[in-house]
Amino acid sequence: MLSFLRSMIHSRIGALVALVFLGLIALAFAGADVTGSRFGGVAGGDRVATIGKARIGTAELGKAVTNAFEGERQQNPQLTMKDFLGAGALDEVLTGLIDRTAMVQWGEQHGLAVSDRLVDSEIVKIPAFQGPDGKFSESAYKQLLAQKSLSDKMVRTDISQGLMARQILVPASFGAQFPQGVALRYASLLKEKREGAFAFVPAAAFAPKQGPDDAALAAFYKAHGQRYMVPERRTIRYAVFDDTAVKTAPAPTEAEIQQRYKLNAAAYAPSETRDLAQVIVADEATAKALAAEIAGGKAIDAAAKAKGLSSAKLPGLTRDALTSQTSRAVADAVFATAQGKVTAPAKSPIGWHVIRVEAVHANPGKSLDQARGEIAAAISAEKRRAALTDISAKIEEQFSNGGGLADAAKSLGLTLVTSDPLQADGAVFGKPGVKPAPEAAALVQAAFAMEREGQAQIAEASGGKVVMFDVARIEAAAPAPLAQIRERVARDWAIDAGGIKARTARDGILAALKKGTPLADALKTAGVALPPPSPVAMSREQLNAMQPRIPEALALMFAMAQGTAKSILAPDQSGWVIVSLAKVIPGEVKADDPIVPAAARELGASLGREYAEALRTAIRNEVGVKRNADGIRAVRTQLVGGGQ
Numbered sequence: 141m142l143s144f145l146r147s148m149i150h151s152r153i154g155a156l157v158a159l160v161f162l163g164l165i166a167l168a169f170a171g172a173d174v175t176g177s178r179f180g181g182v183a184g185g186d187r188v189a190t191i192g193k194a195r196i197g198t199a200e201l202g203k204a205v206t207n208a209f210e211g212e213r214q215q216n217p218q219l220t221m222k223d224f225l226g227a228g229a230l231d232e233v234l235t236g237l238i239d240r241t242a243m244v245q246w247g248e249q250h251g252l253a254v255s256d257r258l259v260d261s262e263i264v265k266i267p268a269f270q271g272p273d274g275k276f277s278e279s280a281y282k283q284l285l286a287q288k289s290l291s292d293k294m295v296r297t298d299i300s301q302g303l304m305a306r307q308i309l310v311p312a313s314f315g316a317q318f319p320q321g322v323a324l325r326y327a328s329l330l331k332e333k334r335e336g337a338f339a340f341v342p343a344a345a346f347a348p349k350q351g352p353d354d355a356a357l358a359a360f361y362k363a364h365g366q367r368y369m370v371p372e373r374r375t376i377r378y379a380v381f382d383d384t385a386v387k388t389a390p391a392p393t394e395a396e397i398q399q400r401y402k403l404n405a406a407a408y409a410p411s412e413t414r415d416l417a418q419v420i421v422a423d424e425a426t427a428k429a430l431a432a433e434i435a436g437g438k439a440i441d442a443a444a445k446a447k448g449l450s451s452a453k454l455p456g457l458t459r460d461a462l463t464s465q466t467s468r469a470v471a472d473a474v475f476a477t478a479q480g481k482v483t484a485p486a487k488s489p490i491g492w493h494v495i496r497v498e499a500v501h502a503n504p505g506k507s508l509d510q511a512r513g514e515i516a517a518a519i520s521a522e523k524r525r526a527a528l529t530d531i532s533a534k535i536e537e538q539f540s541n542g543g544g545l546a547d548a549a550k551s552l553g554l555t556l557v558t559s560d561p562l563q564a565d566g567a568v569f570g571k572p573g574v575k576p577a578p579e580a581a582a583l584v585q586a587a588f589a590m591e592r593e594g595q596a597q598i599a600e601a602s603g604g605k606v607v608m609f610d611v612a613r614i615e616a617a618a619p620a621p622l623a624q625i626r627e628r629v630a631r632d633w634a635i636d637a638g639g640i641k642a643r644t645a646r647d648g649i650l651a652a653l654k655k656g657t658p659l660a661d662a663l664k665t666a667g668v669a670l671p672p673p674s675p676v677a678m679s680r681e682q683l684n685a686m687q688p689r690i691p692e693a694l695a696l697m698f699a700m701a702q703g704t705a706k707s708i709l710a711p712d713q714s715g716w717v718i719v720s721l722a723k724v725i726p727g728e729v730k731a732d733d734p735i736v737p738a739a740a741r742e743l744g745a746s747l748g749r750e751y752a753e754a755l756r757t758a759i760r761n762e763v764g765v766k767r768n769a770d771g772i773r774a775v776r777t778q779l780v781g782g783g784q
Contacts, residue, residue: 188234188771191241192763196234198775204233205779217564217585218371222780230776234767239756240301242763247304254300254307262299312755313748323740324731330739331727332680336697337659339673341646341707342715344631346638346668351630358622360633365619367632372617373561373569376587377545378609379554380579380601383524385531392519400515401508410505414462414474415498416454419444420491427485427492435482440496456501466493525604532606536598545596545610558612564588579607587611635714646707646716653705659720673720680727693717 187195209224247253263269264276268284271277285295318326352360361368401408417440421427426447433443441451454462463471467488477483479500485492535548549556559580561569566584568574575581582601586609590597593611601607622629645666652662659673676697683690683698696708697719705720729735 186771188768188775189238190764190766190768191238191760192245194241194245196237196241198771201230201234201237201772202775202779204237205230205775208233209779217588225776225779230772230779234772238765238767239760240305242759242765243305243308243756244301245763246759247308252304252307254303256296258303259296259299262303263295308759309752309755313752316744316748316751318740318743318747320731320736320740323736323743324729326743327729327733327735327739328727330680330684330735331729333677333725333727334680334697334721335675335677335723335725336719336721337673337675338693339649339659339663339718339720340671340710340715341642341649341666341718342671342710343635343638343642344714345666345670346641346645347634348637352633352637357626357629357633360636361619361622361629364632368619368625368629369617370569370620371563372588373563373615374584374587374611375561375613375615376559376580376583376609377556377612378559378579378583378607379545379549379552379556380605380607381552381554382603382605383521383528385552385554386524386527389520389523389527392516392523396519397512397515398508400519401511408506408511411458411503412475413456413458413501413503415501416457416462416474417441417451417496417498418454419449419451419494421447421449421494422491424485424487424492427494431482431485431494434494434496440482440494453498466490470495528606532598535608539596539598539608543596544594545608548596548608561613561615562587583607583609642715646718649718650705650707653718653720659705659718693719697721 186199187197188201189196205225208229209219209221212224213219263281269276269281271280284290285292419430419440421430430443430447434440444451457465459471459475462474467486470483470486470488470493473483473486473493474495474497477495477497479497481497483493483495483497485494487493531552535543538548546556557577557579559576560571560574562576562580562584563569564584566576566581568576576584579601586597586599590611593614596608596610598606598608645668648665649662652665653659657665663670663673676694678694678697680698683694686694692708692711696706700706700719700721702721702724705718707716707718710717
């Protein structure tokens with residue numbers, strides 16, 4: 141969620157979308173299993189911020205952050221609340237809550253308002269409140285609010301605040317433009333090219349020639365054990381079964397078959413459907429003329445096209461279905477017309493219908509004797525499913541009374557399957573690229589929620605099947621055994637041992653470069669053999685094409701001045717990368733180059749975000765915002781205490 145929030149904040153409508161999203165954060169996860177917050181009595185007061193005459197309580201902030209955290213964990217199950225907050229989530233969510241509260245007060249002071257009808261229109265758009273037909277469902281709305289302990293007033297207030305932010309920020313950010321001359325200069329910058337070289341100063345090159353003895357290696361391993369942690373692993377035992385496990389099930393009786401036939405009499409009754417081609421016109425005269433042309437042999441689509449109209453295909457319609465779509469008069473006309481013929485024009489609320497009956501599909505229906513086999517099979521399947529449900533209930537009762545998985549599997553003649561050790565993300569430990577069996581993969585989340593080994597459970601599986609399972613073995617997260625990673629630890633020891641000398645050598649090389657010494661000669665001042673420098677030549681367009689994963693050394697090269705040299709720690713912290721920029725070649729762009737308007741649009745979007753941010757800041761200053769550091773600290777403490 142934090143990455144999602146950040147991506148929105150930097151989008152075209154950036155601040156606006158983030159504000160509206162935070163305003164609806166309680167609803168964004170309405171379909172998720174988010175429990176109520178535990179805030180309200182934390183130390184530090186009951187508020188985290190005062191905005192004008194309003195305030196944000198510790199409970200409101202706590203719940204907003206918890207919802208965001210739960211949403212992110214759906215994508216990253218191994219995320220902890222500590223890491224989430226460490227990435228700045230609490231401050232981002234709080235800032236959004238403050239901004240929307242401030243905007244409501246500022247907007248009301250300046251004559252802005254959000255009507256109830258506008259709020260209604262937003263509520264009906266929320267997918268969580270829609271029924272099976274895709275339309276707003278009052279019952280679904282009330283049920284979901286009750287489930288999540290939300291009131292109608294809370295939802296409406298939340299949405300109203302987001303809409304107020306939209307009214308304020310859209311005009312501020314919309315239509316921002318940069319002068320053509322500025323866009324041309326910016327486009328030229330995108331065409332810029334740079335030439336230089338990279339040099340690597342590995343820490344291992346300065347490590348003692350003789351590697352560590354066993355005692356030194358063991359001591360280093362013990363001191364840096366967190367570097368070598370392997371995740372928690374769980375081995376799952378399971379057995380999947382379906383209604384074939386039912387040894388006996390009562391056969392359907394004649395009375396049951398007859399009752400089912402009566403209940404579904406409409407399905408077994410004779411029926412007829414028709415495929416139609418239709419044109420709708422505004423008046424009867426035009427309809428009659430069009431019908432005459434089609435009856436005379438002209439194709440219905442050609443006849444319609446000649447009058448500036450279009451025809452539509454309507455396959456497989458019953459009389460009732462056609463009546464509901466048009467009118468009884470239209471349906472009567474269609475079902476009184478033979479295949480290949482054109483109906484007499486008939487009227488519906490939307491106009492006059494000219495219809496050609498393309499095909500007639502008659503279904504003779506089925507008598508009881510004809511349907512007996514399929515009805516008996518359906519009832520038998522239902523009884524077997526009911527028997528399977530009974531078996532599952534008995535097994536669940538056994539597990540509740542302390543029964544084990546092995547005994548339950550034996551009673552059904554099933555063989556237990558044992559998975560490879562699995563990680564919380566579903567990966568097979570120690571086997572990159574290998575995927576667990578689908579049955580085991582579906583159990584990972586439940587298995588990692590279990591408190592201990594041997595805690596048997598039963599659950600529904602896909603395809604009408606049932607699975608019973610437990611965790612056979614839990615291996616806690618711990619450093620990998622030294623014997624297995626000895627080479628890696630020895631390498632890290634060498635990097636650590638040579639790190640200080642490598643830094644000193646780096647400083648000497650940079651000092652030599654500053655005096656004008658060529659890079660290859662400057663590397664010789666290190667006193668040890670270093671890898672030769674690597675030349676680099678690249679345009680800014682090539683650099684941008686690498687987004688979002690631009691190497692830090694390349695990014696640094698495009699942020700330096702010509703003729704300078706800088707250094708950056710290697711990505712794996714194994715040494716230093718020295719970046720020497722020899723030449724900057726300005727780009728050349730003509731005024732009619734397509735890149736210029738593209739650059740103008742990009743600059744305009746950035747300017748719009750700046751306008752919106754400036755307005756947000758001004759509104760905060762005018763309304764007055766005070767953050768309660770003690771309250772914020774208390775919320776953070778309680779979140780971390782309950783989120784790992």
